[in-house]
Amino acid sequence: MQQTILEVQDLSRSFRSGRDPLRRLADWLSGIEPPVVRAVENVTLSISPGETLGVVGESGCGKSTLARMIAGILPISSGRMRFRGEPYESLLSRKRDALKIQMVFQDPLSSLNPRLKVRDIIGEAAVVHGIVPRSKIRDYVADLLARVGLPPEAAGRYPHQFSGGQRQRVGIARALAVNPEILICDEAVAALDVSVQAQVINLFMDIKRDRGLTMVFISHDLGVIRHLCDRVAVMYLGRVVELAKTEDLFAAPTHPYTRMLLEGMPRISLKRREFLPIQGEIPSPLAPPSGCHFHPRCPIATQQCRQVRPELREMAPGHVHRCLNAVAS
Amino acid sequence: MTEALLDVEKLNTWFYTRKGIVKSVRDVSFDLRRGEVLGIVGESGSGKSVTGMSIMGQIDEPGRIVSGSIKLAGEELTTLSFTQMRHYRGKRIAMVFQNPLMTLNPVMRIRDQMFEAIGEHENVARKEIHRRCVDALSAVGIPSPEERLNAYPHELSGGMRQRVVIATALLLGPDMIIADEPTTALDVTIQAQIIYQIRRQIDQRGLGMIWISHDLSTLSELADRIMVMYAGATMEIGTTEEIIGLARHPYTRRLLESVPSRNKPGEKLQQIPGNMPSLLSLGQGCPFASRCERATAICNETVAPTQLSDTHRIWCNHPFED
């Protein structure tokens, strides 16, 4: 647990709109500065081998962008990432090692190429990168299918011939096919019906245990996060506002936003819940509020919160948050 | 016990597609009373939304209500034509849809979309209409409603839009509202806000409400009674306590057990094996039989309802005994 497998430091991503050169010229001529969207702002995380880190937040909080940067799909604007101490850039330059981080996606339909058979979906990369010789690919795929609980004949079918849960299994098998060490799951169970969701969550727990995989689990569903993750990072408008062990976070959330989330989280109970009015809307990431992004909705915000951008503070060992006024509850 | 506001009896809504008949709703019966929230829960394809649209009389080709009756305060609705039903829609029964981004016409101002709801049913002065719209918007917690009336939908956030939709639904003081997953597309914090507003309106106005959702958690906190649907058929119906606390149907049980928060973190979830059967090839028996560990041969043949209490009814040959 001491050694980290993935280290993320001050990771940011911002982009501006309008890449069309004519548009840029026109903008320049008319003196318009195109707004900059900061999707992810100074995120710092470290993940230990075998650990499951949950990232939770509402839409527009930058969790998916973060996942894609870690997976090496989206370029980063600033910051550093290290895999087992090695800078990410050098890792990515070696094709085989770049496969160490894999991803499972949200939409079980769009994440599988409808024109490819399952065998090709799962086996293609393994063959291309020489992990498995082409002649052995049949067995290799069958083995993987068995591992995710699909019958071997599934290899010859197309994605649309499967149900949602089965498709997600194919997606998991595809990621596993290149022997990753880190698996990033972006809302991997959000689109599934409850009964199927449970199946897939169980599968994740199985492969994590079997392979000792490190996982980054991104979700808006606190219930799923709580069930699966060792630690949780809560994001709000591009920033990590709280990071703690799962039990600590659920037991004693310190950031007012985390509290609000937990309060809003529906749970099965026999008690008729007294819904309380929660104030405010989620601001647009195009024009985030100054200072602490959360201050317009925050019940404990002060004048200071409007101006000062709070830094991460450690509350307790392993429990950090980004609030100027928070006290342990 | 008050008289039923809505009485649905043996409703069958089928779709005659090229591939065959899709029996989306089969023999569904339930009632709704004033001031009550009835939750309909089910996974995708369970027929919960079609049930809602059937009540609205808005089943599109190639679907139609094959048999059964829907009575609103004693008036039969299934025999009305689409045009006749117009006088009930909005006025007596209002509906709220899942995706607030799509429910409002993107090229019309909020004002016009709300005005037309009143204008179509009542002959009221414009000023009066305006006042009622402003009132309705403030009632659902929209700040500066006058301004919002002039806005276009895209100028509002998702949560705001859903409030506008709800305000529109409430405009004519309907007897009941059908809400089809009204908060699913919203973020947790916004979801809580919306539910708060709706609940308040129900309590204040004594409306009947059907709340369709796939999410048992939300329903358990909101609904008075819950109906569980699976593959077009009712599995179990009862008060929230009876469904959450005393579930007798294997499907309901499994559904509850598979929710992560009902399990200990890190432990394996209870799961239902297999997938929902195709609605094209349903037999007479229990549609859940193929996935049910308690099923026997008889389950593929037939299933009969059992009345467990005044309010609790179950369609299962082998219910759990408690």
Place this chain on the structure above:
Amino acid sequence: MLSFVLKRLLQSVIVMLLLSIVIFVGLWLIGNPADVLISSEATEADRLAAIKALGLDKPLWQQYLIFLGNAVQGDWGTSFVYKEPVTTILLQRLPASVELAAVAFVIAITVSIPAGLYAGLRPDSAPARAIMAFSLVGVSIPTFWQGMLLIIAFGIAIPILPVGDRGDIATYFGITSSLWTLDGWSHVVLPAFSLALLKMSLLIRVTRAATVEVSHLDFVTFAYAKGVRAWKVVIGHILRNALIPLVTVIGIEVGNLLAYGVITETVFSWPGLGKLLINSIKVLDRPLIVAQLTYTALLFIFINFVVDILYTVIDPRVKSVMGRQVT
């Protein structure tokens, strides 16, 4: 908005420059207009004099720069053949073309939108099938061929309409047009219908597709759920949204009306710009060809611009996005 307009302007200027070079060089490659214009009995000295008079003795790039310089000042040159300023000739011909295009446009719109709407709302009904069959034939039948059939049918077999040429002209309110006279209308009806047929068919299809697309959207269902009358839903919700894709197509088709005028004007010998273009190509009247093609390009750029503006009227979402495309 300013940035948007600027962008369109920059784009237009670049396009116009490129286009004028292409047209200019292309025409230079074809042949020497002097040979076409000068009588076969003319002497070589006459020929050289004519070449000089037409400015064709200068190097090509000089000819182009002279042209460009003049064009910027609004002088598009003088027709080799007519010896009139090109602008004057174009303006003389413009009313006939505009008249034809306008009538065709009105015919196309008034037929296609109701028909397309109906076909989209009741896709399986017999009239809808008939409408779609009509539109299929309409988009398939070449304009010149149906023009011929129309002439045969209404000009020869049952000669109720005059074929060929524009009718009597009158001037009211400062507008000179043949549409003020009955004779004018009798002349314009047939070619306008011929010209409208393709557009009509295309617009029927676009309207239908848009209608089908829109009528399944949630807000339509919601409008019905509010108890709104069916025709109000159709007009206020379905049509208004279906108009958005329609506007682009209509914009392009307005331009096409003027372009396909080339064929219709040839078949019906309508004295408009299209016929002028074909004639100019045949006699290689370079200034006239260049001016016409450039003018057409300008027209299309202008139409596109108008379409963009129309968008903001019809679709309020565009206004906020137009200035900025967020990717």
Place this chain on the structure above:
Amino acid sequence: MDEFGRHFAESRVAVASLLVSLAFLLCAIFAPVIAPTNPYDLSQLQLADALKPVDSPKVVPGEELRVRVTVANGTATFEDLPEGSVIKAITAEACGEKCLDAGVEPADVDLESLQIRGLPPGLSVEGASKHPVQPWWTVAAPADGKARIVAEGAFPSDVSFLAIVKSAPHETGFVFRLGTDSFGRDMLSAILYGIRISVIVGLVAAGTAMVLGIGLGLLAAWMGGTVDAIIMRAVDFMLGFPALLVGLAVLAILGNGIDKVVFAIIIVQWSYYARTTRSVAMAELGKEYVEAAKTLRLSPVRIMLRHVLPNCLPQVIVLFTLNIASAISLESSLSFLGVGLPLTQPSLGMLIANGYEFIFSQKYWISLYPGIVLLAMIVAVNLLGDRLRDLNNPRLAR
């Protein structure tokens, strides 16, 4: 895929349009085999066959003799007839005061026509049709081999005229099923070859444009930024102009010929493919399976060609079908305007244009049949494209 095929097979209209389109394709491929004659072979054409109506037999023209006849004081003299000709002599006998019978010997020769030319003013030929402009009279198939020349007033004592005798032609057994055009081309053959040209132009132009457009579309989608902007501006530019005008301008500059027509159509059509491919590819690139492919570190070329391209193809194929139809239509329009194909290798459009002139003289077959064939071909291909598109769009298919 097989589901798609099944849906397609279920639609009778779709299958019919496919079959008709295929039939046209076969006609195009096997035109030289099916066509009764080769309409492009100038040496086979004979003007005697020109403008024959439907179902007329092809004939070997009869012998034609031109003889100057001089009648002076009741005696007819004429030049010697060539040896071996069927007609042995020309006669001119007075048949009263004001009339003269011109005939041939032997009298039993089968004549197609007897033409009298160059009569002095005041004379005309009974029962003959006078040429509208020229001073000659033609007696078609004179019953007893004679033409009667009559005078309004007194018959001049000396008359000299040219008699042109045509013996009856004999049939060859070949029949012009759809008549002939003004060059004596068998219309059936010309139509078959016209289909061939139309189909070749359609396929080659639409095909090349497709390859070009797909390539540029994929490039734009993948590269984004400036490359995308340049390509898409070019596309906008092309789309902003009506195909006909672009074609007209290109052909005005390059001159006519099959290759140039094809080039013009490619210039017009590549942009449709580029736009469609790009927009579909952009949508596909936004899908998670592409991101998956990226995390699997597959090369961009592989992602574009193996993953993205196949997903663009359904829409591109629809476009291809519709573009074949519009290419055919465009080619015929350009040919009609006289800037398309060379005269000796007429396409359907040109056949129609040629026949247009004859419509006023009731010679409908020259432009009617090619027109019907052209229409049928375009309708069939358009219908096919329509159905394919509907099947791709679940809303429109039911």
Place this chain on the structure above:
Amino acid sequence: MEKTKFGLALAAALSLAPISAKAEELRVGLAAIATSVDPHFHRAGYNFDLRENISDALVYANGATGEVEPRLAASWEITSDTNWLVILEPKAKFDNGNPLGADDVIYSLCRVRNVPNSPGLYSGFIETVANVTDAGNGKIMIESREPDPNLLRNLSNIGIVENPTGRTLTYDDKTCGNDSWLDTNGFNNGTVSAGIGHYRVTKFTPDVEIVLQRNDQYYGKPAHYDTVVIKALPDNSARIAALLGDSVDVINSVPINAVESVQSAGKFHLSSTPSTLLIFLLADQHQEPTPKVSDADGKNPFLDPRVRKALNLAINRNEIAETVMGGMAQPAGQIILDGIFGHNPDLAPYPYDPAKAKALLAEAGYPNGFSLVLSAPSDRYVNGAQVAQAVAAMLSQIGLQVTLETFPRSIYFTKASDYEFSLYLAGAAADTGEGLSQMINLAGTRDPDRGWGGANRGRYSSEVTDKHLAQAQATLDDAEREKLIQAASKQVYEDDGYVPLYHELGVWAVRNGIQYEANANLINIFYTARPE
């Protein structure tokens, strides 16, 4: 017929279509109309039309009779080889009432060379004019550089306009000491009137319509029709449709294929005459090898007179004239039309003899023929493309491998002038109404400086022909000159320099009740038209 009547009745009932013109109005549909009102602007057939009707020249070269008729020149006499004394018509006056003076004639001749931006000047017609002076008493003296028998014929193309300078110019072949000339635009927009013709232009819309009004000031016999409306109807079918549909009374260039329908309508008659427009084939007789011939051992086979003769024999002129041209053509054996000054009656058209043609080819060393491209314009002559195709078929029947290529005229003549063709089809008319200029233009050795061989793009050249033509050019005696021209024609015939095909017929379709004169120069004379 019945159907048509019914249709007309219907049309009358609906009153949508105009029924008939007012009696004083003549409506004419022409294939091409004048591009300018300015009589000196652009030398082209369609401009000659308008000029003759609105602006008289000194004389009129009658295209129907071949005679030179007096106009502004009441009479003339040749005082020496190079001096012509012209007596001006004393009654002639412009439409503003000003009488015609010698200064007007001088101004007009001077202006010919000085029309700004003209695309094709009339200066060729005054090439030989050395000086023009006012001889007093309403007479002018015209001096030519060398004896020029066609001086007046040439001047028949120069419309006379009123001298606006207020002084009498001194003629020279440059600017005559004047630097401001009447502007073409002025003529076109009506601010300047040509003023001395039978008609005045009241409305001019290029390429669409010209409206003429009778000039009541005209000095001679007035035209019958008050108004003449000239419409441009370049499209054959449109022209016919306009006639049949009663929107015009007269059309020119009646399409051959429509003759039948015009006749069967029963309301029209045709008016026709052979025109001087000769359609011919011309082989490249200069380049070796020639560009568009192959399989001929790298030689130009057309340099061999036997091959040229074979071409002449391979053409069935009667067939072309009667079938392709529907009788609207007169088979030609020489350049000059029968009845035109200079025609040689001894030269009959070549007989059609493919066997002999084949034999000649074999004799010349091409028993299997050779490959050749026949070039033709697609949109210049009546049925030109069809004729070219028929010719190609005939040539292939004597064993040549012929491909036909056609170009629109906009490209065609440029290519021909650049000698890109080996065998091409073209046409040329006698603008002056006599044969010498046509011979020089077609058969004279190509020499731009001398103005010879302008249409001789195959570069036929014969010393003998040139000698005869040069002599004829300087011979004022008509009989002697005619002999020389005939000798030149004979030489061309014997050299097989040309393959003359036919002379086109000018055909007009005229509504019954109207008399309209056909014209060998294919121009339209409205002032002789009148009701029957």
